[in-house]
Amino acid sequence: MKLWRKPLDADDWEPPKGKIYIIEERCKGCGFCEEFCPRKVLEESDKYNSRGYHPPEVVNPDDCVHCELCELICPEFAIFVLDAKEMESKKPKKKRGKGGGSKKTSQKKKSSKKQTSKKTKKGGRK
Numbered sequence: 114m115k116l117w118r119k120p121l122d123a124d125d126w127e128p129p130k131g132k133i134y135i136i137e138e139r140c141k142g143c144g145f146c147e148e149f150c151p152r153k154v155l156e157e158s159d160k161y162n163s164r165g166y167h168p169p170e171v172v173n174p175d176d177c178v179h180c181e182l183c184e185l186i187c188p189e190f191a192i193f194v195l196d197a198k199e200m201e202s203k204k205p206k207k208k209r210g211k212g213g214g215s216k217k218t219s220q221k222k223k224s225s226k227k228q229t230s231k232k233t234k235k236g237g238r239k
């Protein structure tokens with residue numbers, strides 16, 4: 114998006130970033146969010162929800178400036194925006210395996226199993 118006039122301090126600050134969430138089943142396809150988004154982040158999608166409407170889809174996620182206009186304007190409360198940086202910091206850093214434990218704890222379990230098996234073997238000889 115081109116600015117008709119660049120503010121003098123535009124390079125000194127970073128615009129906020131938003132992460133958009135759409136509750137597709139609530140959407141009634143009015144198109145307000147698509148029409149009034151100042152950065153043209155949203156567009157009507159080709160898919161249908163169960164009520165037969167086309168919910169919006171995010172086409173330019175990096176252009177969202179977290180202005181929350183789409184959230185305010187939606188008559189069905191079908192769209193909301195959160196701070197992208199905040200959401201990034203809340204992401205879990207490591208994926209856990211099927212057992213649910215970390216690598217260290219599973220290694221500890223293995224070593225303790227070995228030790229108990231050695232003990233039982235020793236006991237069996239006596």
Ligand code: SF4
Nearest residue numbers: 150177178180181183
């Ligand atoms: S928060 Fe603002 S910029 Fe982002 S999608 Fe909604 S209306 Fe567009």
Ligand code: SF4
Nearest residue numbers: 140141143144146187
């Ligand atoms: S403003 Fe709300 S109801 Fe209207 S198209 Fe956007 S998400 Fe759907």
